[in-house]
Amino acid sequence: MAGAAARQGGDCLSANDWICAEYVRTRGQELTDATVEHVGITVASVLLALLVAFPLALAARRWQRAYGPVLGLTTVLYTVPSLAMYALLLPLFGVGAAVVVTGLVLYSLTVLVRNILAGLESVPEEAREAARGMGYGPYRLLFGVELPLALPALMAGVRIATVSAVALTTVGAIVGYGGLGNLIYDGMDSFFRAQVLTASVICVLLAVLADVLLLGVQRLLTPWARTRGSGRRRTGADTADGAAPDTAGADGANGGVRAAPEPAGKGA
Amino acid sequence: MSFFLDAWTWLITGANWTGGDGVTHRLAEHLYLTVVCLGIACAVALPVALWLGHVGRGGALAVNISNVGRAVPTFAVLVLLTLSPLGKHGDLPTIIALVLFALPPLLTNAYVGMREADRDVVEAARGMGMSGWQLLGRVEVPLAFPLIMTGVRSAAVQVVATATLAALPGGGGLGRIITAGFGTYDTPQVVAGAALVAALALLVEGVLVVAERLLDPMRGRRTSAKTPASGTLRGGGRSGKPESPSHSPSTAGGFDEKVIPAQPTS
Secondary structure (H helix, E strand, O other), X not given: OHHHHHHHHHHHHHXXXXXXXXXXXXXXXXXXXXXXXXXXXXXXXXXXXXXXXXXXXXXXHHOHHHHHHHHHHHHHHHHOOHHHHHHHHHHHHOOOHHHHHHHHHHHHHHHHHHHHHHHHHOOXXXXXXXXXXXXXXXXXXXXXXXXXXXXXXXXXXXXXXHHHHHHHHHHHHHHOOOOHHHHHHHHHHHOOHHHHHHHHHHHHHHHHHHHHHHHHHHHHHOHHHHHHHHOOOOOOOOOOOOOHHHHOOOOHHHOOOOOOOOOOOXXX | OHHHHHHHHHHOOHHHHOXXXXXXXXXXXXXXXXXXXXXXXXXXXXHHHHHHHHHOOOHHHHHHHHHHHHHOOHHHHHHHHHHOHHHHOOOHHHHHHHHHHHHHHHHHHHHHHHHHOOHHHHHHHHHOXXXXXXXXXXXXXXXXXXXXXXXXHHHHHHHHHHHHHHHOOOOOOOHHHHHHHHHOOOHHHHHHHHHHHHHHHHHHHHHHHHHHHHHOOOOOOHHHHOOHHHHXXXXXXXXXXXXXXXXXXXXXXXXXXXXXXXXXOO
């Protein structure tokens, strides 16, 4: 039995089939390494992008004069093709994962800045007034009231940025740091079908998994949004009263991202 | 910064523009791919989206397709198609991949635009006895036009950008200048190629903005409806277009027209 299975497995490798269990079995380590690199690049870039996007969004909100340039610049960056982006960053950073991470950070900025801004703008004035009346200073207002209310829009942005980053990381193969993209790239050169298909499928699965995970995080962080289903949205939300319904478009069921202005999907 | 000077030198060198690997030929290939794919994608997506929007069905489909589209790496699809039997047919894998990736923004924006068309106006038109087709052609599509065109612009920019990847499996287009530069460690050429693609994307976007202005069926009338604020803020260097007036304030922040408004259905 085992012999037959092995022979069949070997056959699918030599026959260059699309689906090949033998490939997954013998090259498991390679697949794992590539997946780890892929996840690492994606996570690093989204976290860095959040760190950069947050002050940018706050600045754009605080100073009207910064609004146009911040949004304009991030939008222009978004139109640069990924291959070109990595190519342009190459002379600045040299060959390395930094090129890919930086490129992904620049792309994610567009989505994140927009969504953070949209989230903050959707906080109802009454909530702000109430907090001020209770003696909240600007920082407590921001972190205690505005940010929690902006969270659904922010998380929608993080989800878009993450899913796009997972897909765009593959192009990093051009500089040798594309995670699963490296396997796709090598498979393309050697016409190794099983490798290309397996890596592609894992890549899509990663994107879906990341989206579901982030959705779970969002639901944990916004417990007040969940009471909406029972039609009693006012129960849990003392300060959040009335704010959640509009921004919290991203309630789980549909998985739709619709809380905030959103640039077109970044496919390449 | 000397990279950019070297790249500029590369760009203004006449020899780099001629021949089979020259900029002129690659630019023509790139434009050909863009126009063909955008044309096919519009021909497929717009009728479907307009009809779905008109009858008010399939909203979840239209929105979720764009979410799915984001998760699938273009590069992987391109390579998969190239290794499949389709790969023997020249540009066909590239064209299929590009059309697939142009569909989501077209579908979503056109559908949302149709649903966002002012319901009162649509009802009034229906009350005046307009037939379904008249309603579609004379009320809903003109009202949805800005968002439809936003979708077309997103798709166009996306196709220009994505067509670059065609070079990785050995297709044509400006991406070849970048990959060739990689192959020979010619950094100025890489930077020059990247700059060319970015410039082309912005140019295509600009042309479509102008086309939109000229083709808008509600040209001159829409301005009266827009709020003063929405026109003054500019996003992405393109002048702020009038938001379609029915956007809910919570979703249309008023800063850019690339807006997929919240929750089109239910």
